Amino acid sequence: MKLQLNWSSSMFGTDFYHLVASFVIYSILGWLVESIYMSICNKKLTNRGLAKGPFCPIYGFGATLGSLILKPFAGSYMALYISGAIIATAFEYFVGVLMIKFLGALWWDYDNKPYNYKGIICLESTLAWGFYAIGVVKFLNGFITRIVDRIEPSKMITFIEIVFVIAVFDYTVKMVNIFHEPIVNTKDKVVKAYRNFHDRWF
Numbered sequence: 001m002k003l004q005l006n007w008s009s010s011m012f013g014t015d016f017y018h019l020v021a022s023f024v025i026y027s028i029l030g031w032l033v034e035s036i037y038m039s040i041c042n043k044k045l046t047n048r049g050l051a052k053g054p055f056c057p058i059y060g061f062g063a064t065l066g067s068l069i070l071k072p073f074a075g076s077y078m079a080l081y082i083s084g085a086i087i088a089t090a091f092e093y094f095v096g097v098l099m100i101k102f103l104g105a106l107w108w109d110y111d112n113k114p115y116n117y118k119g120i121i122c123l124e125s126t127l128a129w130g131f132y133a134i135g136v137v138k139f140l141n142g143f144i145t146r147i148v149d150r151i152e153p154s155k156m157i158t159f160i161e162i163v164f165v166i167a168v169f170d171y172t173v174k175m176v177n178i179f180h181e182p183i184v185n186t187k188d189k190v191v192k193a194y195r196n197f198h199d200r201w202f
Contacts, residue, residue, distance in 0.1 A: 007157070012068040021148045021156055022067070022141070023060040024163050030059025055167045062088075063136050070137050077134060084133020089126045096120035 007017035031054045069087060073079040097120065099106055109119050116122035148156060 007153070012071065014068065017153065017157075018145060018148060019064060019068075020160055022144055023057075023064045024160050025060075025144050025147070026063040027055050027057050027060030027167075028163070030063070031056040034059075055163065055170070057167070062091075063140070066133065067137055067141050070133055074137050077138075080134055080137055081130035084137075085126050085130035088129035088133065089121050092125065092129075093117075093121045 007015065007020075009016045011019060034056070035054075066084070066088065070080060070084055073083045096106055096108075096118075100120075106119065110116040110122035110125065111119040113122035113124050115124075151159075
């Protein structure tokens with residue numbers, strides 16, 4: 001059954017079709033790049049996804065939404081770098097605070113990094129976010145758009161549907177495994193799952 005969506009509707013000047021396609025591609029590409037990098041570092045195959053499949057939605061959301069927000073700064077490398085670094089750092093801090101509050105732990109730790117704040121953000125990551133912003137907005141977005149435009153829309157939509165079905169199933173199984181105990185133990189279960197994930201891959 002086809003997704004009942006208005007693919008031609010737009011957001012921030014970009015049609016929904018290209019936004020969703022970019023989200024899916026960035027989610028897969030982000031998983032692939034980080035998994036390859038960590039596999040090299042760990043000298044063994046390493047899955048950087050929270051679930052089992054090759055799909056990391058945090059990369060999809062970050063790259064796609066970041067591109068929309070940063071589009072007004074695309075005309076200047078300096079403005080793009082500074083705005084990207086600030087916005088991404090603020091987002092990282094916001095997510096980190098929420099994780100500490102609701103899960104009792106972070107999925108990252110910058111305590112060993114110089115100029116860090118509570119282990120949530122650090123100067124090194126802030127500087128890196130600026131370069132990521134330039135890479136995504138000035139280079140990757142155009143490359144991904146050209147890939148999407150070369151594929152017949154009906155085939156791309158089918159691909160998107162298949163990826164979403166697999167991802168939803170994958171993450172549903174993961175959540176069921178985390179939350180299958182009584183609600184009173186939910187927080188402990190989530191923290192335990194995170195620690196197992198951290199100990200396994202970091």
